[in-house]
Structures are given as C-alpha cells and as structure tokens.
Amino acid sequence: MASVQGLELVEKDASGVDTQFRADILAGLSQSQKATPARWLYDDAGSQLFEDITQLPEYYPTRAETQILRGRGSEFAHMIGEGRAVIEFGSGSSVKTPLLLSAIAPAAYVPLDISGDFLRAAARDLAQKFPGLPVHPVEADFMRQVALPQAVAGLPKLGFFPGSTIGNMVARTAVDLLRNMRETLGEGAQLLIGMDLIKDTSVLIAAYDDAAGVTAQFNYNLVRRINRELGGDIPIEGLKHEARWNDEYARIEMHLVAQSDMAFTVDGRSYSMIAGETIHTENSHKFNRRTSNMLLLASGWEPQARWLDDRDRFSLILAEAKPNRSAP
Numbered sequence: 001m002a003s004v005q006g007l008e009l010v011e012k013d014a015s016g017v018d019t020q021f022r023a024d025i026l027a028g029l030s031q032s033q034k035a036t037p038a039r040w041l042y043d044d045a046g047s048q049l050f051e052d053i054t055q056l057p058e059y060y061p062t063r064a065e066t067q068i069l070r071g072r073g074s075e076f077a078h079m080i081g082e083g084r085a086v087i088e089f090g091s092g093s094s095v096k097t098p099l100l101l102s103a104i105a106p107a108a109y110v111p112l113d114i115s116g117d118f119l120r121a122a123a124r125d126l127a128q129k130f131p132g133l134p135v136h137p138v139e140a141d142f143m144r145q146v147a148l149p150q151a152v153a154g155l156p157k158l159g160f161f162p163g164s165t166i167g168n169m170v171a172r173t174a175v176d177l178l179r180n181m182r183e184t185l186g187e188g189a190q191l192l193i194g195m196d197l198i199k200d201t202s203v204l205i206a207a208y209d210d211a212a213g214v215t216a217q218f219n220y221n222l223v224r225r226i227n228r229e230l231g232g233d234i235p236i237e238g239l240k241h242e243a244r245w246n247d248e249y250a251r252i253e254m255h256l257v258a259q260s261d262m263a264f265t266v267d268g269r270s271y272s273m274i275a276g277e278t279i280h281t282e283n284s285h286k287f288n289r290r291t292s293n294m295l296l297l298a299s300g301w302e303p304q305a306r307w308l309d310d311r312d313r314f315s316l317i318l319a320e321a322k323p324n325r326s327a328p
Contacts, residue, residue: 026269079305114142198286258274
C-alpha cells in the first residue's frame with residue numbers, strides 16, 4: 001500500500017472557520033461591485049457539485065482535457081521523464097491524475113487543495129490505485145507559496161494544474177499565482193497546465209448555465225457556505241444564477257443577481273442589494289496561443305509544448321522554469 005501522509009497549512013480561527021475565507025467574503029461584499037474569489041466555491045459540497053458539473057453534456061472542458069491526457073501519454077513520458085514529484089495544485093478529486101501518473105512513472109505525488117476532507121479521501125483512493133507511490137496530501141491555499149513536504153525536497157518536480165483553473169483569475173492574480181508556483185517548485189521545474197480556448201459564445205454560456213441547473217446549485221452553494229460558516233442570512237431564494245460572456249476580457253462571468261431589493265447580515269455586518277445588483281462569484285477566462293504564452297512568460301515559465309483535443313476546444317501546455325534573464 002502506498003503511504004499517505006497529510007499536512008495542514010490552512011489557518012483557522014477558534015470556531016474552525018478559515019480566516020482568509022472570512023476576510024475575503026467580508027471585503028468582497030463591501031465593494032461597489034460585490035465579488036468573491038472563486039476558490040471559496042470549493043468547500044466539500046462545492047467540490048462534489050463541481051465533479052457533477054464535469055459529467056454534464058454541456059461541460060466540455062473535462063472531456064476535452066481527458067482526451068489529451070489519454071492520447072498523448074507517450075509524448076508526456078518523453079518530455080517529462082520518470083522520477084519526478086508531481087505537485088497538483090487544486091487537486092479536487094484527482095480524476096485526471098491517474099492518466100498522467102501512469103504515463104510518467106513519478107517518484108511521489110503531492111495533491112494540494114483547500115478542501116481538506118475531500119482532499120484526503122481522494123488521496124486515499126489514488127494511493128490504492130498506485131501501490132508503492134508515496135502520496136503526501138497538503139491542505140493549503142495554493143494561491144500562496146506553499147512549503148512542500150520534506151520528503152519531496154530533493155526530487156525534480158512537475159507542477160500539474162489542469163482544468164483551466166488559471167482562467168478563474170484576473171491577469172494580475174494569475175501572474176502572481178504562477179510566480180508563486182515557480183517559487184514553490186523551484187528553478188528547473190516543469191508545469192503542465194490546462195487552458196480553455198476561446199470559442200462560440202453559445203457553447204461557452206451553456207457550459208456555465210446547464211439545463212439541469214447543477215452549475216446554478218454550485219453557485220448557490222457559496223451562499224449556503226457563507227450563511228453556515230459566517231452566521232449569514234443571505235436569502236438564497238432572492239438570488240438568480242447567471243452566466244455572462246464578457247468579450248472585452250475574453251471570459252465567462254458567473255453572477256448571483258438580486259431579484260428584488262434585499263438586506264442581510266454576514267458575520268454581524270449589514271449589507272444590502274438593489275434589484276439587478278449582483279455578486280460576481282467566478283470568472284473563467286478563455287485563451288488563444290498568444291495570450292496563453294504571454295501569461296506563462298510573464299510569470300517566469302517558458303512554454304515547451306502544446307497539445308489540443310481533436311476539436312481544438314482545450315489546450316494542455318508544458319512549460320519550464322528557466323533561469324530569469326534581464327536581456328534577450
């Protein structure tokens with residue numbers, strides 16, 4: 001049986017609430033355009049709802065990325081090689097991970113995720129599939145630089161960031177995150193990152209506003225979490241899920257739209273919304289070759305290879321943390 005050793009790096013207060021969650025929610029609800037960081041959608045319930053979303057007919061990214069991982073294993077093995085520690089940022093259920101691990105024969109696997117119980121359950125399942133592979137789950141906010149387990153300190157590293165999660169962040173935050181990943185993994189490390197591609201708007205809207213309403217429940221779950229963990233009384237029934245395409249920023253936006261004027265409290269603080277006002281809960285930026293390369297280069301990662309699915313919907317990019325240069 002593979003070893004599974006956990007490490008918790010999330011800071012919680014005396015009531016067990018993530019201190020950064022409280023700070024981000026209170027700050028976001030105080031802005032003129034109310035907004036919350038997308039990572040707080042992923043508590044245990046939200047993580048499970050997202051796994052349900054990945055099975056929906058409208059949600060193409062998971063199928064497209066999985067097709068690449070299944071079909072290009074020999075190319076990954078050639079370019080990445082054996083014996084690396086695979087560090088997965090925001091691992092979730094790690095459903096795509098076995099495809100990568102099978103291809104490259106790693107020395108260790110370190111899943112990082114902010115949803116602790118979900119993380120540990122997924123790590124145990126994966127350890128059963130790969131007997132003999134050391135698995136070191138780390139409960140952490142991967143938006144910051146993370147101290148990796150000492151057991152992998154001396155190993156060459158491959159960061160794995162699938163699902164186009166990078167698209168959830170505005171450019172400034174995305175660059176900060178990728179730079180933090182570079183610091184976490186070290187010079188010479190590799191990064192295999194998923195980036196969704198710009199395509200027909202109707203396809204994009206459907207992927208984030210499915211007919212069965214699962215994505216809407218995923219969005220509403222954030223309100224349930226706020227009410228539960230921060231003593232809020234936000235009226236969920238007064239909010240409507242909405243997905244919008246913002247062409248200027250090449251992104252899908254998820255909003256919770258007030259259906260009428262409302263007032264509520266969170267953590268003892270009072271807030272209000274007028275009809276039509278929104279809480280902006282998630283962005284999902286879409287990329288092309290130039291914008292994806294520019295984002296990586298701005299963050300200290302040099303693109304090495306790029307793979308697309310057979311319908312050119314999604315890309316996986318392998319990049320390397322080359323030494324910083326001050327001149328061409």
